[in-house]
Amino acid sequence: IHSRENTKIIIVGGGGTMGSSTALHLLRSGYTPSNITVLDVYPIPSAQSAGHDLNKIMGIALRNAPDLQLSLEALDMWRNDPLFKPFFHQVGMIDCSSSKEGIQGLERKYQALIDTGIGLEKTNFLLNGAEIAARVPPFTEEQTKEWKGLYCGEGGWLAAAKAINAIGEFLRSQGVNFGLGRAGTFKRPLFAADGTTCTGVETADGTKYYGDKVVLAAGAWSPTLVDLDDQCVSKAWVYAHIQLTPEEVSEYKDIPVVYDGEYGFFFEPNENGVIKVCDEFPGFSRFKQHQPYGASSPKLISVPRSHAKHPTDTYPDASEVTIRKAIARFIPQFKDKELFNRAMCWCTDTADANLLICEHPQWKNFILATGDSGHSFKLLPNIGNHVVELIEGSLSDELAYEWRWRPGGDALKSRRGAPAKDLADMPGWKHDAQL
Ligand code: FSA
Helix, strand or coil, X not given: CCCCCCCCEEEECCCCHHHHHHHHHHHHCCCXXXXXXXXXXXXXXXXXXXXXXXXXXXXXXXXXXXXXXXXXXXHHHHHHCCCCHHHEECCCEEEEECCHHHHHHHXXXXXXXXXXXXXXXXXXXXXXXXXXXXXXXXXXXXXXXXXXXXXXXXXXXXXXHHHHHHHHHHHHHHCCEEECHHHHCEEEEEECCXXXXXXXXXXXXXXXXXXXXXXXXXXXXXXXXXXXXXXXXXXXXXXXXXXXCHHHHHHHCCCCEEEECCCEEECCCCCCCEEEEEECCCCEECEEEECCECCCCCEEEECCCCCCCCCCCCCCHHHHHHHHHHHHHHCHHHCCCCCEEEEEEEEEXXXXXXXXXXXXXXXXXXXXXXXXCCCCHHHCCCHHHHHHHHHHCCCCHHHHHHCCCCCCCCCCCXXXXXXXXXXXXXXXXXXXXXX
């Protein structure tokens, strides 16, 4: 008989967002620490996880049916859970636009927020240009006169890598097992004599880990490890940083996160005066012939190239142009500053941008927790609770349906403006270290 105390769980990619959250919720649900094994190439917070980042946006998502519930659960934990609270900077978030379609989108989103019927009109407002400038003091009214905004008072930013690190420290303090490096690098699932019941994982160094359930939470690496039938296409997004002087920092401190779907977004400076800037675009794929476990022959898969493993890589020349364009729009006084720590981070899109959190249809006890679609870091506090529900058979029908195994559709485009361009066609990013 399996009880929580004696069920053994292996989490592949346990150093990232979904995996660390799953390990945390297993502990909080009464699983025995020594029965939980976290595998990752890098120690938690895994340096190749998209969550290994200075900051990520917090906001109320309404893109898909379960988004409201999941965002509100997460909001409550970012605000109140002692483990997560220190990492939430609730400075507000302004979705901005100056284009006709963009402004219509903001108005629709505002209406959808109101229509939730939970009183969001108290903290979410449509803003005109002058009102945007009033909430972001360094903006001038001249700069924002053509803009409209949607202010989200629940929003702000999350100190992403620090939050995963806090989970990691808790896991270590409780005595969870870790397999790292080659001993944490997934090679293949192990099966019982029936050939379909998963009993564990073999890693690159040949170690065999046995357990009752295996959770594959390897983010953008998931579709390279096991055949997901083209349900996930991994893509890179880019970011760069600028350094402010102490005087500049004081001007920008505590400003809301500013986002524009046609330009990008930026955050207030961190404790070292560093601002992260991103452009907004449909992502970059990196297709090559590759054979994930379970595929009968090599096929075209978009394979991430880890910045952790290739620290001298930057991003395409084209991204330098679009990042500069975002800087010119948001913070023109910094347009001549040097850009540093320019890098790509990898997410994996599904066709409908819903997560893929389900048992593998052929492999019993092999559970997928992936398909972040670029919008899931905010769910770090609560997503693992739903993975535990799936493990225990108590996941709600609604979530189980949205997150089901569902081949078909176009994950290369997903719900974005255009399909991803391939990095093979984008010069400038690849820089192997000169030895
Ligand atoms: O609150 C959010 O969902 C922020 S999405 C941030 C972002 O960088 C996107 O802008 C990008 O298009 C991709 O989805 C990765 O995440």
